[in-house]
Amino acid sequence: MRLPISALFLSVVLPSIAASAQSSQTLTGTVTDAMCGAHHMMQGASAAQCTRECVKQGSDFALVSGGKVYTLKGDKSQFDKFAGQNVTIKGKLDGKTITVDSIEAAKS
Secondary structure, three states, X not given: OHHHHHHHHHHHHHHHHHHHHOEEEEEEEEEEEOOOOXXXXXXXXXXXXXXXXXXXXXXXXXEEEOOEEEEEEOOHHHHHHOOOOEEEEEEEEEOOEEEEEEEEEOXX
């Protein structure tokens, strides 16, 4: 009888622990790419141009916020519109990855 109760406990508790690992967040920062982060390396290019070129070469879109770089998951065409710009993102944070629910220009 002890084993079925343990199995039931684990089947209820583990999924709720996993769900809480992804917490909903609102972050403000700059849309960039995961390779360059806050320091763009392409000479003579704006932050937006460098971001777009790096993404074309295979890098992921990212957000620099509070000195940290978060990889963005979601609609890449929306991220592209805001490349190099300061934005507010709402989404689920899981480690260093944000699954984006919404993105908009940050209010000054």
